[in-house]
Amino acid sequence: MNEEKTETKRKLVIPGDELGEGRAGHGTYEENGKVYSSCIGLAEEKNGILFVIPLSGIYNPKRGDGVIGKVESIIFSKWIIDINSPYEAVLSLSEATDEFIDTTKVELTKYIDYEELIFAEIMSITKTKNIQLSMRNRKCRKLRGGRIIKVTPAKVPRIIGRSGSMVEMIKEITGTQVVVGQNGIVWVKGENEEIAAEAVLEIEQKSHVSGLTDHIKAMLEKKMVGQKKQNTYVNEEKKEEEDLFEKEEEDIFEK
């Protein structure tokens, strides 16, 4: 209900559309005392600040964003991470772990190897777009296995849903692990990861539809019933093995 009310207030704007007078927020610019939109999106106003929620475009890194990245290279005591943006991010050793590591004796690949995925937070970003990542937050971790789905970064808020409702629903129904990065990369892992991935793509495609949550819920439940019929015997041994494996790897960090 609440969601729909705010929806109707929003107006679709394109570059050059006048938004009125006020302070120019992101996605806008000021000229001759008036604020105009600088991208395609939905115009909104909050506390006198006019801004536009973009409907297209690449990921624009912001401080505090949780992102999923891939290790591109390792230099001395830093990992260079590709975060699906034109700018690469740096994760320094001190931000990755609390323990003392002697880089002359231990290789950093032991902790995070090339091509491996991590979920990290953007700690700082400068005007020249030097990005520093941090893994000190409890949510941040290495992502092992699973699969990634690339979506339009502008549609990430829809995938997350209101205070995480959409993601929680996917997790609950499919029983998979889902991590959504603000940079448009979604990581899923679990038995029904295929169904979860389908749901994510469905959200991306129908992101503007009202009542999306119900639609996705119906779709997921239908798929899950079909899945259960297919494999009645769940290989529990395999699952246990996986859990053990995961615990061992996590120990390296927590020691």
Added chain:
Amino acid sequence: MKKRKKTYLKNRVIFVDEQLIKNGIRIDGRKLDELRPIEAKVGVLKNADGSAFFRLGNTMAVAGVFGPRKVYPKHEEQAEKAILRTQYKMAPFATETRGRPGPNRRSTEISMVTRNSLLPVIFVEEYPKTAIDVHIEVLQADASTRCVGINAAALALADAGVPMRDLVSSCSAGKVNDTVVLDVAGKEDTEGELDLPIAYYPKRNQITLLQMDGIADSSEVKKIIQLAVKGCKQIYEKQKEALRSKYALEKMDDVIS
């Protein structure tokens, strides 16, 4: 006098003696200040970050935009702003005689003027150290291909989410049989006296591209430019409509089966 029919889509038959303008009606049936039919579509390509198709009569072009993305080769990178790279190409089948594929003197020049005409509206300083690549492919040429290319490119840039001050609209005007006409096309282009393409930045009422091929005195040139601006304003409305319709459709897509 018989009235001329609007047959610009079938004007393959060429009458040798025919006058280009008769009673204020042109060879393809248009009035002096009438544009050819416009068609604009946004988001036609899947793999590009942003794309658009634009048609003006028989001239049609597709534009695709990538970026902002990393700059390769690295030495082209600029520390405080994004670089805009444009590439104008004409398909071998675009003209009546087959065109040689690959860049040539003409396409290099048009790439450059396209870049210059789009640059004033883009916030290049918002994405430092990146490149925005614009590729324009002319599918069919029937005069004012650069204008159609610019129109498509402006739409594609907006579709890609590149921050812009406004769109850029472009069209041409010229002189045929000593009369000022809008949107020179077909035979008028090859046999007319003058062709003047402009690109127009509507919000600031500025011109970002002005080229001229032909001879005219200053008062005439002024008149031609004014007419071309009028045409650009019409195109601008069509561009906005096309851009809105793509995203509005997504919004209203309420049908869930």
